[in-house]
Amino acid sequence: MADENMRPIVVKRIKKVAGGHHGGAWKIAYADFVTAMMAFFLLMWLLGSTAKGDLNGISEYFSTPLKVAMAGGTGSGDSSSVIKGGGADLTRRNGQVKKGDIDPTSKTYNLEAAKAQVARAEAERLESLKQKIESVIEVNPLLKKYKNQLLLDITSEGLRIQIVDEQNRPMFALAKAELQPYTKDILNVIGMVLNEVPNKIGLSGHTDATPYFSDAGYSNWELSADRANASRRELVKGGLGDDKVLRVTGVASAVALDRKDPFNPINRRISIIVMNKRTEEAVQRDAAALEVPAQQAEAAAQDASAAAGGH
Structure with a gap:
């Protein structure tokens, strides 16, 4: 009886394992x-x-x-x-x-024909400007009185407007660059009309062959240049843009209007050139600044400094 009480009790626990689960990776x-x-x-x-x-x-x-x-x-x-x-x-x-569809074949352009077309268009514009100024002169009573002193023509440089002297009606005071009142009126009207075109303007002053000298060496050359510049100022006062003036020169009596009589009062005049494109490009090209290499400029500055110090 005692042996039966001392017998060990063994408990068997059976673990049930369900079927293995493989997840959803196979679906992906x-x-x-x-x-x-x-x-x-x-x-x-x-x-x-x-x-x-x-x-x-x-x-x-x-x-x-x-x-x-x-x-x-x-x-x-x-x-x-x-x-x-x-x-x-x-x-x-x-x-x-x-x-867009384009022509696969190459196209060639005639440069000379294009330039000629531009020149024709510009010539027509200058001719139209000439007619407009002439009509303004006819309509304006003030300018009509001085019609004989206003000469308009087309030259190789463009439209030329010349304001000339008459025997009893000079544009300037005698031997001076002072504009007469009626000359100012003429230039004011012309300046207003010329400002409506894109062309650049050039002015030149002319005198007759009558000698003129002063003690300071002031001659017809200086007088013609001063008269041209005085005319420029009056054109600007009349409405012309100051940046439209490209050239102001004085030529004294070197280019006479009446070559047979260099003392004719008509030779005393102001010439206004409404430049065409070719003339404008030529003036700008001739007036282009000369570029001096930096080394040459530095060497010239050193030479000038040394010469000044030695002197």
């Missing part, structure tokens, strides 16, 4: 496989249904994509595409340089 792999197969069959369908020209366009685009997209030129393209060389119509073999 299967979905990727189905997607890849779908893309493959879609690609095969597109290749089978695409025309030969489309295939060539696709092949050419992927062979040189940067050249076609950035520079245009040879390559598939469509004029409706914003990107050069791109577009929905891949049957086009030539890339698009700009929006």
